Amino acid sequence: MLSHPGKIRSNNEDTVAFALPNGPGGAFHGDALLLVADGMGGHAAGEVASRIAADVLYRHFFAAAGRPVHEILAECFHQANAEIFEAGRQNPEYAGMGTTCTAIAVRNNCAWLAHVGDSRAYLLRNDELQQISEDHTLVAELVRRGSLTREEAAASPERNVILKAMGTAATVAPAIWNDGMALQPDDRLLLCSDGLSDLVTDTVMQELIASHAPLDACRALINAALDAGGHDNVSVGVFHLTDRIEAEDAADTVVERPTRRTEDAPDIDDTVSDRPTRRADTATGIGGAS
Numbered sequence: 320m321l322s323h324p325g326k327i328r329s330n331n332e333d334t335v336a337f338a339l340p341n342g343p344g345g346a347f348h349g350d351a352l353l354l355v356a357d358g359m360g361g362h363a364a365g366e367v368a369s370r371i372a373a374d375v376l377y378r379h380f381f382a383a384a385g386r387p388v389h390e391i392l393a394e395c396f397h398q399a400n401a402e403i404f405e406a407g408r409q410n411p412e413y414a415g416m417g418t419t420c421t422a423i424a425v426r427n428n429c430a431w432l433a434h435v436g437d438s439r440a441y442l443l444r445n446d447e448l449q450q451i452s453e454d455h456t457l458v459a460e461l462v463r464r465g466s467l468t469r470e471e472a473a474a475s476p477e478r479n480v481i482l483k484a485m486g487t488a489a490t491v492a493p494a495i496w497n498d499g500m501a502l503q504p505d506d507r508l509l510l511c512s513d514g515l516s517d518l519v520t521d522t523v524m525q526e527l528i529a530s531h532a533p534l535d536a537c538r539a540l541i542n543a544a545l546d547a548g549g550h551d552n553v554s555v556g557v558f559h560l561t562d563r564i565e566a567e568d569a570a571d572t573v574v575e576r577p578t579r580r581t582e583d584a585p586d587i588d589d590t591v592s593d594r595p596t597r598r599a600d601t602a603t604g605i606g607g608a609s
């Protein structure tokens with residue numbers, strides 16, 4: 320995962336994090352958590368919100384290991400929402416702050432998505448890049464209702480108006496998969512903030528992910544966003560499942576396809592992480608999974 324402030328903004332309100340627990344011999348072992356959060360709010364409040372989201376998710380996810388993944392994710396999102404909302408209530412500088420949050424949990428060869436806002440998750444499988452998160456935006460909702468085409472949505476000046484965020488209200492209604500999506504060898508997962516997806520087409524994303532190792536793909540994707548203007552913070556994570564993950568138990572329901580519950584470059588540096596069991600941004604208070 321990498322995160323870059325972009326070419327216009329001096330601060331970076333995005334937070335990215337991942338934990339890929341290692342077992343003996345470096346084998347992938349246990350639950351994994353990957354996330355991107357894109358904060359919003361004045362006075363650096365966006366950074367605060369996205370970091371709280373990452374911190375709370377990490378803390379709660381691994382503290383609750385072993386229970387059904389969708390339940391853990393739901394608790395994580397509600398707890399993070401509550402903590403961001405409370406921090407905004409107590410500190411006038413942070414009033415109204417919020418964040419997107421797109422998280423993928425992996426257990427026993429399956430992936431679960433939990434999501435709120437307009438950051439995105441994609442799956443690259445068999446040369447096809449598919450967005451697996453639904454944008455919680457006004458234009459995406461209009462597309463779903465058939466009153467706007469995808470092309471019109473992508474060009475709309477209102478494309479960044481989001482309908483849901485974490486931390487802006489006392490409660491949140493995230494989209495969380497009840498059942499895991501079975502992963503296949505050679506699957507690649509992409510997480511990104513809108514600083515990437517606004518500026519780089521799916522076709523270019525797919526080419527860059529398919530032709531690079533994950534960290535190089537992150538660099539190439541960020542450079543593509545910077546070349547396209549880089550007007551926003553840009554965050555990206557690429558995960559390549561090179562082999563089957565050995566299942567440890569069968570406590571969770573697994574399906575072949577995702578099901579959704581909708582309640583409804585230059586200066587890439589300190590944000591780099593190329594080793595597992597380490598988060599990739601500058602937030603504090605998060606260590607490796609154990």
Ligand code: CA
Pocket residue numbers: 357512513514551552
């Ligand atoms: Ca953004």
